[in-house]
Amino acid sequence: MPAFRSLLLAGILCLQGALPAMAQAPNPDLAELDRLQTLVQRNSAEALQALQAEAPRFASAADADTRRTYLAALTDAAFETGQAAVVTQAIAQLKALAAAQHDVSAHVLAVAFEARQLAIAGKTRAGLDALARETAAAEQATDPWVRWLYHLTLGVLHSGNGQFETALPHMLRSLELSRTLPRQAATAELRSLTHLEQLHFDMKNPERALQTIRETLPLAERLGARQAQGWLHLHRGNVANVQGDLGTAMSAYRQALAIARDGGLAGLRATALNNLGDILLQRKAYAEVEPLMREAMAAYRDAHELSGVALAQANLGFSLMGQGRIAAGVQEVEASIRFMREAGAQPMEEQLLAELSRMYEQAGLYREAIDTTRQQQALARDLFHTERDQAVAALQERFNSAERQRQIEQLAQANRVQDAELRVRRLQQIGLAATVALALLAAGISFWQYRRTRAANAALAAARHQAEGALAEKNLFLATASHDLRQPVHAMSLMVEAIGLRNSDPVLRPLVADLRTSMQAMSQLFNALLDLSRLESGQPVGTQGAVDLNALLADVVRLFREQASLGGLALRLRLPRGGATVWAEPVLLRQALTNLVQNAIRYTPQGKVLVSVRARGGDWLVEVRDTGIGIAVAEQDRVFSPYYRGERADQMADAGHGLGLAVVARCAEQMGATYGLQSRAGRGSCFWLRLPAHATPAAVAPAGPVAMQAITADPLRGRCLVLDDDPHVLKAWRAMLDAWGVTAAYASTGAQAHARLDAGFEPDAIFCDQRLGPGDSGFTVLRQLLARCPQASGAMVSGELQSAELSQAEDEGYLVLRKPLDPAALRPLLETWLARQPAHTATP
Structure with missing residues (x-):
């Protein structure tokens, strides 16, 4: 018996040692599927053929992990080769597996692939909604590869829908998950990096996108991932295109096209063809564009990307119009516009209308160009109003919520x-x-x-x-x-x-x-x-002093006299003969008076507006009377509240946004002045502002800025250096300065600006945006450039309300210009700067 017990104990110990070894033994089916998933990145068509041949082995495997992994690899390969029927069938099999095995991972995979299908068909919003419903299930999935794919798909769809800030955390999460996968870590990391660099490009950060491409290409080459290399070359071409290097862009697109044709990658081939066509359209090589766009449309159809078909169809139409085949070209472009309208892609529809108008003008069809421009302007106005209303509604909701909470407390x-x-x-x-x-x-x-x-x-x-x-x-x-x-x-x-x-x-x-x-x-x-x-936050605006009220009011009325005349209004000014001096803050007072006069003109359809000053004890009373629509008694207590507009205001075409009188009230409160109104509905209104008088005219402060003169068409002579990281803003600067006759150089980073100086460019004026890309401070770059060019004048351009950098720049005496720049004010400044410089003998 002791010997038997010893043998039994030894057997148990051997079994205990063998079980972990059996559990850790590699699964040959999963190893083979890993090889085929890597092959998808090299040659999707070959991988799809191999996966379909192995269907008897994997599709009916007893192990649910093997079946799920096989269906995921099959769906990925089918997507890349445009086999929509295979994709649909594989998704149905994933759903069946999820139902039979209660497999959460298979269910999440099916939803993610369906969302990708919807996005390809132009229904990205529906795909995002489907993914949002599976957030909890995705985090509970046992397969880490499924969690990686879920976040990658979310990031790609948000990016495709223009929600770049929302897409970024999902992209970064997918990259983080890819590096922890027990299998397929390298190929998953490659896919995450490829989509991340595209997101950097969409977020108008071409330098960061180019850096990510350079980091990703060695990984793609090491894996032999020809598909990924093709997309990376295509994205490199996009960066070069944005930076104005069209030769490099075309070379990169052709590299991507060659890879796509060799690997049977329909989506990549279509995109490369379409991008080549865009550059050739810029160069007006219309005859070369036509065959490329017909091939691109066929490739997009093979990939079942309907939105891509519409884009290629629009480019085909523009190429036909450029060759003089106007009717045929317009038919193609209008079909593309109809698709964009039905898909709800209003920004793309607006861009196509703008390009169609330009082609009409090029063809000499000015009436059609005007009609198309009006459609484009109406759509652009609707887009702006929609974005503005959404921003104001969100802001009002947050303000109301805080106010209700404060009252409850x-x-x-x-x-x-x-x-x-x-x-x-x-x-x-x-x-x-x-x-x-x-x-x-x-x-x-x-x-x-x-x-x-x-x-x-x-x-x-x-x-x-x-x-x-x-x-x-x-x-x-x-x-x-x-x-x-x-x-x-x-x-x-x-x-x-x-x-x-x-x-x-x-x-x-x-x-x-x-x-x-x-x-x-x-x-x-x-x-x-x-x-x-600024006023509600209590930020200091300036110091109070003596202000010449007569001069200030004359200047304000002068600003609005033409507007009133065009509207059929009589704008009159009545001032005391002996003059009127008040104790106030000049900037706040000017803002308050400007808003009162503008408000009176806006709400007076016909009749007159009278601005007057009268003495009241030791004060001066400013009154702005109008014969406009008036204000009901029940509404008069609320007219100085932000965003409030009366019932009759909604019936007017230009009723404002309910902010002007709120600014008047805040200005008066900060100056210690009193304000109010008298009004009758349908009879007109009188708004008044009462300010303390000042008896020392010698100390009177300037009334404020005078009206700018109209811009002349005389060309300017001089050189200008402009820095801005937004390519659209740089294009706008280039268009305006070219029209003024100014020789200019442009840069998006500090390094590029210094390179322009190293190449011999000597600017007379420098305009530097405050917000440049990562690693660049606009103020620091401006100081460095002015130090290198002591003969030049410079200014920092900013759209911010207040920041430490702006305060420092103004304290040190640098000129700060606020966005949006007014060309009528900018040109006299530039004329003054250029007039101080000697004439250049040569152009760069």
């Missing part, structure tokens, strides 16, 4: 304080009627109650602090949002100036005038938002 604290006071009174009554011992006890209870009251007061102070914090947060959000919105408006203002100077067609002049009017309206909205944010 104040009411709760008031109730607690009232309860405390009642308890104290009861205790005092008990103390008067009790003995000395009870009086001592009452004193102790009173002390305890005092501590509770003090705690209640502390809670009330905390609630007030919380409300002030919410207001500060709202102001910070407003300043940031205004900066982001100012950037495209800044580019548009420069482009409109260039178009106006180059336009010689009298038919297009009214359209250019409408563009200038729209730009002024957008600038007024941004300025009002920033003024309100």
Whole structure:
């Protein structure tokens, strides 16, 4: 028996040692699938053929992991080769596996692949909604490769939908997960890096995208991943195209096209062809574009990318129009525009309309060009209003939420304080009627109650602090949002100036005038938002002093006289003969008076507006009277609140956004002035501002900036260096400065700017954007450039409300220009700078 027990124990020990070894033994099926998944990155067509041949082995395997991995590899290869039927069948098999085995990983894979299908068909929003419903399931998936694919797909779809800030964390999460995978780590990392560099490019960071391409290409070459190499070369071409190096871009696109044709990659082939066609269209090589676009459309159809088919079809139409086949070309372009409209891709529709208008003008069809431009302008206006309304609605909701919370806290604290006071009174009554011992006890209870009251007061102070914090947060959000919105408006203002100077067609002049009017309206909205944010945050604006009220009002009325005349209004000014001097802050006073006059003109369809000054005791009373629509009594208490507009205001075409009078109120409060109104509905209004008089005219401060003169068409002579990391803004600068006759060099980084100087470019003027790419400080770069060019003048261009860097620049005497730049103010400044410089003998 002892011998038997020893043998039994030895057998058990051997079995215990063998079980872990069996568990760790590699699965040959999974190893073979890993090889085939790597092959997908090298040659998708070959990998798909091999996977389909191995279907009897893997599709019916007993191990659910093997079946799931096989279906995932099959679907990936089918996507890359454009085999839509294979994709649909594989997704159905994944769903069946998920239902039969209760496999969460298979279910998440099926949803991710379906979302990718929807995005290819132009339904990206539906794909994102489907993925959002599976967030919890994805995090519970046992297969780490599934979690990686889920975050990668989310990032790619958000990026394709233009939500780049939302896409970035998912891309970075997929990259992090790829490096921890027990299998397929290298190929997963390669795919994550490829999509990440494309996201950097979409976020207008070409330098970062190019750096990621350089880091990723060695990994793709080591894995022999021809497909990834093709996409990386294509993205390298996109970067070169944005930077203006068209020769390098075309070479990179041809490399990508060769790889796509060798590997049977329909999607890559279509994209490379379409990008080549874009460059040839820029060069007006229309005959070369036509065959490329027909091949691209066929490739997009093979890949089942309908949005790509529409883009290639539009380029085909432009090539036909360029060859003189106008009717055939217009038919193709309009079909593409209809697809974009039905798919809800309004930004792309607006771009196609703009290009179609340009082609009409090139063909001499000016009436068609004007009609198409009007459609494009209407769509652009709708896009702007939609974005603006969404931003204002979100801001108003946050402000209302903070205000409601503050009121609730104040009411709760008031109730607690009232309860405390009642308890104290009861205790005092008990103390008067009790003995000395009870009086001592009452004193102790009173002390305890005092501590509770003090705690209640502390809670009330905390609630007030919380409300002030919410207001500060709202102001910070407003300043940031205004900066982001100012950037495209800044580019548009420069482009409109260039178009106006180059336009010689009298038919297009009214359209250019409408563009200038729209730009002024957008600038007024941004300025009002920033003024309100700055005033509510309590930021100092300036110091108070004596201000010549007569001169200031004359200047303000002069600004609006033409606008009133065009609207059929009589704008009159009545001033005291002996002059009027007030004690006020000049910037705030000018802003308040400007808003009052503008408000009166806006809400007076016909009649007159009278601006007058009268003495009232030791003060001066400024009144702005109008014969406009008036304000009902029930609404008069709210007209100075932000975003409030009366019921009748909604019936007017240009009723503003409810910010002008709110700015007037904040300006008056900061200056210590009083303000108010008298109005009758349908009869007109009188808004007034009362300011303390000042009796020393010798100390009167300047009234403020005078009106800018109209821009002349005389060319300028000189050299200018412009730095901005936004390629669209650089194009706008180039268009405007070329129209003014200025010789200019452009750079997107500090290193590029110094390279321009090293190459011999000697600027007379330097304009440097405050926000450059990572590693560059606009202020630091400007100082370095001016140190190298002591003969040059310079300015920093910024869209921010306030920052430490801006304060430092202004304290050190540097000129800071705020976006969007007004060409009417910029040109006189540039004329002054260039006039101080000697003439150059040669051009670079």
